[in-house]
Amino acid sequence: xxxxxxxxxxxxxxxxxxxxxxxxxxxxxxxxxxxxxxxxxxxxxxxxxxxxxxxxxxxxxxxxxxxxxxxxxxxxxxxxxxxxxxxxxxxxxxxxxxxxxxxxxxxxxxxxxxxxxxxxxxxxxxxxxxx
Amino acid sequence: xxxxxxxxxxxxxxxxxxxxxxxxxxxxxxxxxxxxxxxxxxxxxxxxxxxxxxxxxxxxxxxxxxxxxxxxxxxxxxxxxxxxxxxxxxxxxxxxxxxxxxxxxxxxxxxxxxxxxxxxxxxxxxxxxxx
Numbered sequence: 001x002x003x004x005x006x007x008x009x010x011x012x013x014x015x016x017x018x019x020x021x022x023x024x025x026x027x028x029x030x031x032x033x034x035x036x037x038x039x040x041x042x043x044x045x046x047x048x049x050x051x052x053x054x055x056x057x058x059x060x061x062x063x064x065x066x067x068x069x070x071x072x073x074x075x076x077x078x079x080x081x082x083x084x085x086x087x088x089x090x091x092x093x094x095x096x097x098x099x100x101x102x103x104x105x106x107x108x109x110x111x112x113x114x115x116x117x118x119x120x121x122x123x124x125x126x127x128x129x130x131x
Numbered sequence: 132x133x134x135x136x137x138x139x140x141x142x143x144x145x146x147x148x149x150x151x152x153x154x155x156x157x158x159x160x161x162x163x164x165x166x167x168x169x170x171x172x173x174x175x176x177x178x179x180x181x182x183x184x185x186x187x188x189x190x191x192x193x194x195x196x197x198x199x200x201x202x203x204x205x206x207x208x209x210x211x212x213x214x215x216x217x218x219x220x221x222x223x224x225x226x227x228x229x230x231x232x233x234x235x236x237x238x239x240x241x242x243x244x245x246x247x248x249x250x251x252x253x254x255x256x257x258x259x260x261x262x
Contacts (some may be wrong), residue, residue, distance in 0.1 A: 005207065005209070006200065006209060008141065008209075010139065010242065010244070012244065019187055043179050043187070044179065046179050046191055047174065047176050048174055048191055050193070056174070058191060058196060060177055060179055060187050060189060060237060062181070064200050065187060065198060067198070068194060068243075069137065069214070069215065070137055074245070075135065076136065078136070078213075078244040078245060079141075079244070082200065082211075083160050093144070109242070111141065111240070113143065113200075113209040114143065114202065114205070114207055114209060115143070119174065
């Protein structure tokens with residue numbers, strides 16, 4: 001197995017709109033729209049509100065999955081984009097989510113999945129919403 | 132935000148039983164049993180068979196999520212255990228999945244989620260099924 005089977009991006013989104021982060025019904029269309037903008041094929045999805053607040057959402061796509069977990073009290077969301085297809089535009093999905101959540105800062109780590117040996121993580125960081 | 136909000140473990144399982152990896156109906160109870168053995172509280176779950184083969188499964192738990200994507204043709208499964216609770220026994224879940232899939236080799240990477248700056252990944256590797 002010489003090449004990776006999938007690319008998995010871990011995003012930490014800080015400074016997000018807390019009202020959005022506690023509303024599964026607002027996050028569902030935001031995430032679904034982002035996935036579709038990135039040419040993802042939605043298979044099924046789950047969004048769940050936790051008590052007292054916070055949302056977990058997972059969209060299973062033909063290309064693997066996109067997941068979000070939110071901490072409204074910290075203005076924070078953890079997002080995963082896991083894709084076995086190079087046709088999925090992960091950057092587009094990330095940008096849609098970042099803008100939709102009004103994140104002020106995003107930290108990104110990307111990893112190959114499906115290799116015998118751990119790869120070197122590629123890490124980058126950027127300010128959300130800045131050109 | 133000084134301490135992480137969650138711990139995310141990425142597992143690469145090699146040498147798994149290909150018959151299991153192509154059968155969503157076999158993987159569902161295996162993964163659910165592993166989550167419950169690790170004291171996870173299941174909220175909902177999705178398991179989907181892809182054509183011609185391969186399964187994507189996600190279990191949303193009160194503690195966040197457990198996900199699997201399989202490549203039967205490579206005897207390979209990628210598993211994620213994402214938990215915001217230290218009460219979730221990630222090692223127990225990993226061991227149940229590893230043994231259930233009859234993996235010959237497991238690579239593990241664990242990351243903190245929800246910190247302003249990227250942490251150093253903790254990486255380890257072990258042979259599956261060996262004491």
